[in-house]
Amino acid sequence: MPCVYLKLEVSVFLHPWVTRLQSNQLYLYFQVLLMGKSGSGKTSMRSIIFANYIARDTRRLGATIDVEHSHVRFLGNLVLNLWDCGGQDTFMENYFTSQRDNIFRNVEVLIYVFDVESRELEKDMHYYQSCLEAILQNSPDAKVFCLVHKMDLVQEDQRDLIFKEREEDLKRLSRPLACTCFRTSIWDETLYKAWSSIVYQLIPNVQQLETNLRNFAQIIEADEVLLFERATFLVISHYQCKEQRDAHRFEKISNIIKQFKLSCSKLAASFQSMEVRNSNFAAFIDVFTSNTYVMVIMSDPSIPSAATLINIRNARKHFEKLERVDGPKHSLHMRMR
Amino acid sequence: MEDDCRPLLSSEQTGESYSHRGSVDSLDVKVKRPFHVEPRNIVDDDPQERVSAEAAILNSRVHYYGRLTGSSDRLLSPPDHVIPRPEEIYIYSPLGTAFKVAGSDHASKNPSIVTIFAIWNTMMGTSILSIPWGIKQAGFTLGVVILIFTGLLMLYCCYIVLKSPKAISCVDTSNWEFPDVCRHYFGKFGQWSSLVFSMVSLIGAMVVYWVLMSNFLYNTGQFIYNYAHNVNVSDSEFGTNGSDKVICPYPNTDPGRNDTMNVLYLGSSGNDTSDGNSFEHYWSKTNTVPLYLITLLLPLLCFRSASFFARFTFLGTISVVYLIVLVTFKAVRLGFHLEFHWFDSTQFYVPEFRLLFPQLTGVLTLAFFIHNCIITLMKSNRHQENNVRDLSVAYLLVGMTYLYVGVLIFASFPSPPLFKDCIEPNFLDNFPTSDVMVFVARTFLLFQMITVYPLLGYLVRVQIMGQIFGNNYPSFFHVLTLNILIVGAGVLMAKFYPNIGSIIRFSGATCGLALVFVFPTLVHMISLRRQGRLSLPSALFHSFLILLGVANLIAQFFL
Numbered sequence: 001m002p003c004v005y006l007k008l009e010v011s012v013f014l015h016p017w018v019t020r021l022q023s024n025q026l027y028l029y030f031q032v033l034l035m036g037k038s039g040s041g042k043t044s045m046r047s048i049i050f051a052n053y054i055a056r057d058t059r060r061l062g063a064t065i066d067v068e069h070s071h072v073r074f075l076g077n078l079v080l081n082l083w084d085c086g087g088q089d090t091f092m093e094n095y096f097t098s099q100r101d102n103i104f105r106n107v108e109v110l111i112y113v114f115d116v117e118s119r120e121l122e123k124d125m126h127y128y129q130s131c132l133e134a135i136l137q138n139s140p141d142a143k144v145f146c147l148v149h150k151m152d153l154v155q156e157d158q159r160d161l162i163f164k165e166r167e168e169d170l171k172r173l174s175r176p177l178a179c180t181c182f183r184t185s186i187w188d189e190t191l192y193k194a195w196s197s198i199v200y201q202l203i204p205n206v207q208q209l210e211t212n213l214r215n216f217a218q219i220i221e222a223d224e225v226l227l228f229e230r231a232t233f234l235v236i237s238h239y240q241c242k243e244q245r246d247a248h249r250f251e252k253i254s255n256i257i258k259q260f261k262l263s264c265s266k267l268a269a270s271f272q273s274m275e276v277r278n279s280n281f282a283a284f285i286d287v288f289t290s291n292t293y294v295m296v297i298m299s300d301p302s303i304p305s306a307a308t309l310i311n312i313r314n315a316r317k318h319f320e321k322l323e324r325v326d327g328p329k330h331s332l333h334m335r336m337r
Numbered sequence: 338m339e340d341d342c343r344p345l346l347s348s349e350q351t352g353e354s355y356s357h358r359g360s361v362d363s364l365d366v367k368v369k370r371p372f373h374v375e376p377r378n379i380v381d382d383d384p385q386e387r388v389s390a391e392a393a394i395l396n397s398r399v400h401y402y403g404r405l406t407g408s409s410d411r412l413l414s415p416p417d418h419v420i421p422r423p424e425e426i427y428i429y430s431p432l433g434t435a436f437k438v439a440g441s442d443h444a445s446k447n448p449s450i451v452t453i454f455a456i457w458n459t460m461m462g463t464s465i466l467s468i469p470w471g472i473k474q475a476g477f478t479l480g481v482v483i484l485i486f487t488g489l490l491m492l493y494c495c496y497i498v499l500k501s502p503k504a505i506s507c508v509d510t511s512n513w514e515f516p517d518v519c520r521h522y523f524g525k526f527g528q529w530s531s532l533v534f535s536m537v538s539l540i541g542a543m544v545v546y547w548v549l550m551s552n553f554l555y556n557t558g559q560f561i562y563n564y565a566h567n568v569n570v571s572d573s574e575f576g577t578n579g580s581d582k583v584i585c586p587y588p589n590t591d592p593g594r595n596d597t598m599n600v601l602y603l604g605s606s607g608n609d610t611s612d613g614n615s616f617e618h619y620w621s622k623t624n625t626v627p628l629y630l631i632t633l634l635l636p637l638l639c640f641r642s643a644s645f646f647a648r649f650t651f652l653g654t655i656s657v658v659y660l661i662v663l664v665t666f667k668a669v670r671l672g673f674h675l676e677f678h679w680f681d682s683t684q685f686y687v688p689e690f691r692l693l694f695p696q697l698t699g700v701l702t703l704a705f706f707i708h709n710c711i712i713t714l715m716k717s718n719r720h721q722e723n724n725v726r727d728l729s730v731a732y733l734l735v736g737m738t739y740l741y742v743g744v745l746i747f748a749s750f751p752s753p754p755l756f757k758d759c760i761e762p763n764f765l766d767n768f769p770t771s772d773v774m775v776f777v778a779r780t781f782l783l784f785q786m787i788t789v790y791p792l793l794g795y796l797v798r799v800q801i802m803g804q805i806f807g808n809n810y811p812s813f814f815h816v817l818t819l820n821i822l823i824v825g826a827g828v829l830m831a832k833f834y835p836n837i838g839s840i841i842r843f844s845g846a847t848c849g850l851a852l853v854f855v856f857p858t859l860v861h862m863i864s865l866r867r868q869g870r871l872s873l874p875s876a877l878f879h880s881f882l883i884l885l886g887v888a889n890l891i892a893q894f895f896l
């Protein structure tokens with residue numbers, strides 16, 4: 001069970017995962033640990049998924065051990081923290097023992113990145129196992145995901161084979177924890193799909209969301225309705241009433257909106273909504289719930305925008321209620337007076 | 338900013354789509370930005386995909402990843418193996434059409450015929466004007482034989498130059514030129530000496546250009562003056578009679594002369610009015626015209642980039658083609674005047690075999706010289722396996738062109754009134770200033786040289802400044818000093834020793850020694866030796882080539 005700070009003295013010293021938003025509210029954050037050996041691609045992955053600009057000087061040239069607290073919040077109260085596992089072994093061991101509790105506490109998700117090209121398989125597995133031990137001790141309910149990354153460097157006909165081998169090894173090593181394995185590369189759709197699956201599993205009551213989404217779509221006569229996670233624009237769920245041609249459209253839309261958000265952030269503006277229209281279709285992207293954005297595609301251009309926007313607004317209230325009603329441990333809001 | 342909440346596009350705007358990548362400086366939608374629209378998104382009933390799905394999504398990723406890092410950061414650049422095959426790469430136009438990228442690689446590949454033409458075009462230089470003189474110096478039969486023989490020899494040396502980077506297996510030699518190969522085998526010495534000898538050929542060419550430009554400018558000015566003032570100078574020159582006049586500017590000469598202009602100057606001097614005298618005074622081939630050229634060319638040499646002048650390479654082709662036409666026309670009009678006197682010299686003819694033949698080999702060494710850039714030229718050949726064949730065909734064409742011009746001029750030179758010995762190192766000098774066709778040829782060549790001269794100057798500057806200072810344009814004064822030196826050499830030559838035949842043969846033999854005979858054969862022998870395939874006959878043959886090169890250079894001084 002995660003720690004919950006109930007006392008007011010907490011306002012003087014705030015645990016990193018607890019912060020004050022307004023005077024009366026304490027929000028509890030859970031960690032998403034993104035871990036892996038130095039150079040395995042975590043920073044690039046985070047940059048791509050969360051649309052963070054990578055400045056040159058933050059790229060570390062040597063192997064260091066550091067926990068990079070990012071300020072990326074997603075899914076309401078999850079914070080992404082990046083941790084490099086690498087460098088000299090003695091350092092590793094010391095760090096593990098002394099800082100362990102701090103780092104592995106309050107972990108909701110552990111995402112471990114393996115470089116498929118790594119020549120030190122033994123070492124990689126050793127680090128992974130140490131992390132799993134720490135997780136078992138401090139956050140035994142955490143979900144574990146393993147990403148076998150940089151698969152584009154493997155020849156196409158060998159990819160399935162190599163991935164299956166790794167998956168078996170990892171599943172075996174992870175016992176008693178259950179780990180889900182994905183093979184990823186930033187140069188094909190696998191990265192996007194893997195993170196979409198991860199986020200899908202983290203959304204509370206996602207199946208209910210999907211059913212309601214379908215109903216919503218049918219009611220407003222939309223061609224397609226997509227539900228995006230707010231920070232990463234990963235598609236959590238979608239409904240389509242007819243076959244669409246482009247299988248990669250989710251990733252493309254995600255890339256486009258993230259680029260737009262990057263532009264907006266340079267002006268300290270935030271992106272809220274967008275409407276795109278031509279003689280064949282109208283698309284609406286708008287804030288939906290506290291964790292999600294919605295995209296509605298209407299192929300009947302005779303339906304005025306206002307009608308669709310009203311529909312979306314009404315649906316918003318309904319979906320927000322859904323989220324709050326079922327609030328499990330993820331959306332813990334502790335109000336303190 | 339209130340713009341956030343309003344829809345970005347009003348519903349009246351149709352047929353437009355979201356901005357995919359664009360200026361981050363302003364949210365003002367009126368500012369024009371480049372945008373990309375896939376054709377399918379505009380034309381909704383086009384079932385056929387013009388772009389493969391993988392290429393389209395990779396395009397989207399590359400755009401997005403490009404925004405995440407600094408422009409010079411290669412962290413998120415697509416590696417080669419994820420980029421679609423060249424056939425799948427398209428260039429989008431904003432209006433939705435997509436154009437396939439023609440050809441693979443950043444260097445576009447040319448068919449054989451284009452490569453052959455490029456080699457022919459590059460090799461055809463001003464030495465074509467000296468071939469008849471060279472044949473005359475060697476004797477007709479010997480001259481033809483030497484031309485063929487030297488052509489084959491240079492072809493073989495060019496072939497081993499072309500082969501040389503491929504023998505180096507440990508390093509990536511795809512960007513290498515022959516000086517890099519020399520550096521690989523001979524270290525710094527090899528690099529510097531190949532650079533120095535390359536400079537000799539370039540600066541030699543620039544000096545020849547200056548002399549020729551002075552010549553052509555003088556003749557052009559003279560023609561215009563004579564035409565404007567209706568001056569007829571035909572009687573004062575020693576030449577044939579009739580409409581196709583051929584003149585002998587310097588009679589009373591003996592073989593192997595070194596002419597000094599001022600003594601034998603035969604022009605329209607002393608026959609004209611005082612105006613003519615002052616015109617002659619201000620428009621003199623050796624005294625003033627070379628200096629007038631300085632005002633035109635020295636500023637052009639100081640330009641930072643020579644890409645503007647590279648557009649005019651077509652002028653060279655036109656000049657050569659026109660020269661061939663001119664030679665054919667003159668030969669038809671003048672007829673053949675050939676008599677074969679094998680070893681003795683008569684008054685009008687020259688022997689078929691002369692001891693002065695090294696002068697022809699010197700000229701031909703520069704005429705067939707392309708060894709410092711053949712690797713680059715051949716790189717863009719589409720079918721690399723045909724390189725040797727294409728090179729041979731190019732050399733054959735070049736040899737045939739030289740042979741054609743040389744033989745025709747020599748054969749049609751009207752010997753009974755004139756001496757074969759009169760053939761000038763620049764055969765256009767054998768035609769009077771008033772000849773219209775030759776005037777056109779001179780004008781063409783003048784324009785062509787004015788455009789090529791800054792290119793040559795740029796090459797010299799890049800090589801010298803790059804090697805010494807590491808910077809192609811260290812400062813205006815460095816460049817100006819270099820240019821003054823080069824121009825000064827040209828002016829001095831034009832004034833005191835405007836015999837382009839000699840300049841060509843000396844510079845040809847010098848740079849040929851290093852870049853045609855010594856370095857390629859040494860490189861070839863060393864690479865064979867490293868592979869253990871150097872046989873005794875091969876070693877002897879290549880050593881003999883080196884000896885030939887050395888003999889060629891030494892003979893220039895003594896014969």
